[in-house]
Amino acid sequence: MKLVTAVIKPYQLDAVKEALHALGVAGLTVSEVQGYGRQKGHTEVYRGAEYTVEFLPKIRVEVLTDEIDVEKIVDAVVAAARTGKIGDGKVWVTAVEDVVRVRTGERGLDAL
Amino acid sequence: MKLVTAVIKPYQLDAVKEALHALGVAGLTVSEVQGYGRQKGHTEVYRGAEYTVEFLPKIRVEVLTDEIDVEKIVDAVVAAARTGKIGDGKVWVTAVEDVVRVRTGERGLDAL
């Protein structure tokens, strides 16, 4: 079992979701994060004081999958999330030892 | 060392927390996430336009633990989070190479 985690630009979420859907991925979990990297933040102004917001809003997408599909999923996410501009984000893979579906108690592949 | 991650229904958090407490788990970290899966979202209406909210609010619970307790913890979380309805969520386990308690610098089991 693997966990694919992607940190992407918010506007790409829909494309990523559809790409995963096309691969038959049935579920995913997303959350709000703030990213810091090569991409520059923006500047706000408040009563003559100017300051920089360095963190940028990003979306983290997490997909549990089996070993076989993992490459396809990574490729699909990367392709769908790409705009070609700095700040497109990262995708990474970690090993998962076990997965359980809460509703049924099924384990491993059946839990997905 | 292991990390147990659970994505559960918000209303089950309290039960999960108490189940973990009963096992002597001293700490945990939770965050807001949005889930997509078999469970259907809901529909909102705005000035005659109707649209579907596909993502559902879920809570992610993370517990660092040692190898010995991990099965007990997974079972406890699964039992406490279960309502039997679609969307109850997933629990998964990953290996952790090291843990440090920031306050003291303690490592490994002592850090929990």
Next chain:
Amino acid sequence: MKLVTAVIKPYQLDAVKEALHALGVAGLTVSEVQGYGRQKGHTEVYRGAEYTVEFLPKIRVEVLTDEIDVEKIVDAVVAAARTGKIGDGKVWVTAVEDVVRVRTGERGLDAL
């Protein structure tokens, strides 16, 4: 490849960010979490009813890095996040099998 995850006190984020910067870490991802542990929550009052907020706001910091730097990074984060009071948080390390930079498709170390 490794993933260093830290759960820290919100006010320490800036110090952690600067410590990482000093080590040449180019990117990181942060998110809001709520922590439960030894540190006590606070009490709120509402029309004569008093209740305890058990979860405390924390920040999760995630840094992808290569094997070589991981110890330095952990040490730097622990040092920067420490206030010496209960609730300073945890830092842990997990193995990452692969990382991709979405923009370019670069993999592994080049993706950082």
Next chain:
Amino acid sequence: MPEAPTIDTGNTAWLLISSAIVLLMTPGLALFYGGLNRAKGVLNMMMMSFSAIGLVSILWLFYGFTVAFGDDKGGLIGDLGQYLGTKTFMAETDLWGETGIPLYVFLAFQMMFAIITVALISGAISDRAKFSGWLLFAFGWATLVYFPVAHWVWGGGFIGAKLGALDFAGGTAVHINAGAAALALVLVLGKRLGWPREAMKPHNVPMVALGAGLLWFGWFGFNAGSELTADSTTAIAFLNTQVCTAAAVLGWLVAEWLRDGKPTLVGASSGAIAGLVAITPACAFVAPWAAVLLGLVAGVLCALAVGLKYRLGYDDSLDVVGVHFVGGWIGCLWIGLFGTSSVSSLVSDEGLFYGGGVTQLGVQALSALIVTVYSFAIALGLGFLIEKTIGFRVSAEAEVDGIDLAEHAESGYDLSPAAGGSGGAFALAGIGTPGAAKPADEPAEPASAPVNEKVGG
């Protein structure tokens, strides 16, 4: 030969603006209640107020006004034919009494009272009442309770004209009346799921304070407007409203400070409402110093009263009983204690503290009791009728998911710290939309893929 009454532009101006600010009280109440509520029911809570404006205005125009203010029939009801809403009153003589005010201004002013009285009840039943049930209840209670009770108290009916009970701006007719109905509905609907184990605290305290501010503002029209003209009675009603309310803010804060260790903004806002409620019946009958005392007493007592529900086990969600019912009773009795003819010629029996004995006090208590019993009984009956027929309470599932989604298919906020600002990834990602497009990815044919737009079917 007495001159025919003509319009007094000053009085008319005062009552026009009073009517407008009393109308504003109901949106103010919607904010006050809405902010006190949990976020997942804020819209339903506000809808109960906004729908009361819509519904009660129409009922009042067509028959409520004539029931309440038509010529008295047997002490119980106004002449039904006199002011039916199908008629038009634009003659030069269509003024209200000796006030120099057009009839329609008085009708509009009193309309705003009917609206807010109904809306007040909704705070007790937050997060669990079907919207259709609420509308039905509002219709029934306005018709069977508010309109006749307004007649009894102000329109020449038995409480005001025979019994001689005093109620300048609505202690019995408005606050005790609404509070008793609220208690009845709480018994019909039962507790919210999880209450009282969960605290169910306010989701937006600045909004609570905003609502309290608008209510305070509008209440000057409510109380000082009730004189109908601009004179020195208006002046003292205005002043008493201010100082009693100020004292009640202090009273509630002190009670919190002593009991809980901390004074809160929810407490300050609640204290303001308690003071406003308490001074409502008494504002033109007591001296300013007695109004200050009333405020302190009402602030402290209502702060204590809102805790009673935990002991008695009824879930009066936003404390309509603890604030309006209790505050209304205190203010109503205060006239029997501190009412004095040196302030108002309407006071025939001096209050107890002025050596006038307990006559007026007894009359006040009786009037409050009658309204309490009548309103409670009818509301209970109406509530059960609705529960047994169309059902009054939403399903447990709807309650857990949130009544805003279940009853109104909308949710209060889509903020994400600052959508598009320093945070707000979810909002940027268009979560909650039918499909977040890539920036430049516009549909080829503009109208081809609307978001399930249903207008054209």
Next chain:
Amino acid sequence: MPEAPTIDTGNTAWLLISSAIVLLMTPGLALFYGGLNRAKGVLNMMMMSFSAIGLVSILWLFYGFTVAFGDDKGGLIGDLGQYLGTKTFMAETDLWGETGIPLYVFLAFQMMFAIITVALISGAISDRAKFSGWLLFAFGWATLVYFPVAHWVWGGGFIGAKLGALDFAGGTAVHINAGAAALALVLVLGKRLGWPREAMKPHNVPMVALGAGLLWFGWFGFNAGSELTADSTTAIAFLNTQVCTAAAVLGWLVAEWLRDGKPTLVGASSGAIAGLVAITPACAFVAPWAAVLLGLVAGVLCALAVGLKYRLGYDDSLDVVGVHFVGGWIGCLWIGLFGTSSVSSLVSDEGLFYGGGVTQLGVQALSALIVTVYSFAIALGLGFLIEKTIGFRVSAEAEVDGIDLAEHAESGYDLSPAAGGSGGAFALAGIGTPGAAKPADEPAEPASAPVNEKVGG
């Protein structure tokens, strides 16, 4: 010998406070529109209203008032020299007509109308208009359209004085006028990125309801204030405003209930605005029951009309056309249907339902048509001129990131459930600040490292 007119304090009081509450309508509109907007553009949306207050007030003082209300020149424009803003009018005789009201009060009252009419337009172009473009448009449209049209309708110009069209408080001059301009701007600016695939729903519904509440409140000044004096016409205008609006709330809710299965708070708020718009021209000319009917019709029709944009493919973001243009037309024609001399002596031709034939109806339609065509044409021209010169639409990138950041370098909220409270780690962490200090870590020299403070350069 007729007495020289003197100040009537009652009328003056009424018009002073009416002016104040009409001014409050524009912040109310900013909240209404701002809440309906997505969070990332809330500030820009509100800025369009606030800047309209700033800009139009000054234009009105200096030349708008004399264009609109100076002595008529050829039915088209007021005497330009008569009330130029450089003059001062403090003589005892500087009153407005026979109303007993100082000239400056009338000038101020009408100023508030000019402001909000301009601000109304902004709802159509949310999230995509350059702020500089908006300012230029506001300046041009106020000057070329609103000021003369106000003259045509109310200032002695051809629509009111020659054609004999009736418009008590601004159905044509305000709502149709603004609605037609809004449609023109939508055509110039095009759709928001992602529309209509994304739903772009309101980010803060309680704020929408608050805005609607303030608009409703201020509208009493708008409509009943338009009588200028406090008399029985004022009274019926006030009452009709209330009951028509109440009915429109119900009408919109019923339409939603039948069509979508759920009534919403956005619907109740929108229905209120639809009712207020519709009664605006007719409030002093129809009987209360006819106002109720108007409200029901306007509530239902506007609820249907806001869906038209999906079929026709134009992105009138917050439905200025569907509510103000459509509602304005309905109200304007209503006078031809239900206007009656038994309510107002200004009605010379009875409405169709009173057996008066279609004369007035035709006149009403013609007046609405003239204003529609004129406003649309000039707005279209102005819009294209701005687009071709300084550019009217922001870049796609600015639109995606959010117009608040792009045009105003600020973001609406920094909440994080409750910064420092039960949540809010980000706010505690000082994300969005130039460097969050450790608590005790203050800079050694206080003024040495300001946050890029630029005042002193």
Next chain:
Amino acid sequence: MPEAPTIDTGNTAWLLISSAIVLLMTPGLALFYGGLNRAKGVLNMMMMSFSAIGLVSILWLFYGFTVAFGDDKGGLIGDLGQYLGTKTFMAETDLWGETGIPLYVFLAFQMMFAIITVALISGAISDRAKFSGWLLFAFGWATLVYFPVAHWVWGGGFIGAKLGALDFAGGTAVHINAGAAALALVLVLGKRLGWPREAMKPHNVPMVALGAGLLWFGWFGFNAGSELTADSTTAIAFLNTQVCTAAAVLGWLVAEWLRDGKPTLVGASSGAIAGLVAITPACAFVAPWAAVLLGLVAGVLCALAVGLKYRLGYDDSLDVVGVHFVGGWIGCLWIGLFGTSSVSSLVSDEGLFYGGGVTQLGVQALSALIVTVYSFAIALGLGFLIEKTIGFRVSAEAEVDGIDLAEHAESGYDLSPAAGGSGGAFALAGIGTPGAAKPADEPAEPASAPVNEKVGG
């Protein structure tokens, strides 16, 4: 034989409603300040305003009014016995001067001024003042500074009656007075932790704009109400208030645009306040065009002034000094520059630009200086006294965690994008409650496990 003065209903109506809208200014201020503040201190900020309403109302009733408006004693103070709050003034002759207004209306109107003047100060000390310290300060400063200064300026005291300084509605008595006290408190309390390294930006900008809108609205009562009657002076005061404020919005926006590259909504709101402050003393003394000029100047200068704190190193958190103190001085001096007897008969020495020399300018400056020095000195003394006795500043820990939790045990928001809506898992999970129950898991015995309810001990 002169007739005994009788009540003028028009004037009374105007002052009643003016009093009500001036009261509304303080909740408006609470929203304005609260929105500008960080989220973790929004409630404390609003509490300072709400508690000022509670406290100062009572002080004013009992002795403030007689100190300020009792018959003058030696130019310094009013007759203490004359209007003590224990007395009642309901005689037919209890009117205020020649205005035809009941004494109690004037007392209430002026009460609202005392309240807001005290509340204004709180903006300077955000996020770090103990609530008990604030209450003590409010009590002391109102008593020792505001009440006598109001007497000096308006009540027959030496500044107005002897010196001949003009201050129509409170440039010296209110804004300079509060601004000088604010500066003193900033020196006593010191900087917020992290300032100026962290930007500490507004947490809720729409709330700032709402507050500004309510302040603008109420200010018409403040300025035009200060004439006490409804006449042509009222009219020009009203108009000048509007056009000066509008110009100041534009002025501030232009200053931002040139300096920072972007105009902001916080800037537009701040500009409005700056304009309102500046016109306050001058509104009845200058021609409308001069009011426009004043607005532009005040808008630009205050926009620059708010940056000064970074250079001088004092943390006037929400810029009370930069806006109220600076704006107050500008408006006060403006009378010496553009005051003219062609607008008001109260102007005896024409302003400099009307060829009247520098007499009035000097008098104005002197009056402003006296109030500045007196208020600053007493506030400084009071502040230090409080700091040395009960302590005025909260602990560093309380400041980091948030003053709302530390001083009031509550937090502003529990939103989570939309609890129960499209997001809001935390709110659904009941985080922040003593134990979130499973949906159907109700306690067996309703009242057995209340949430630590303490009422009954």
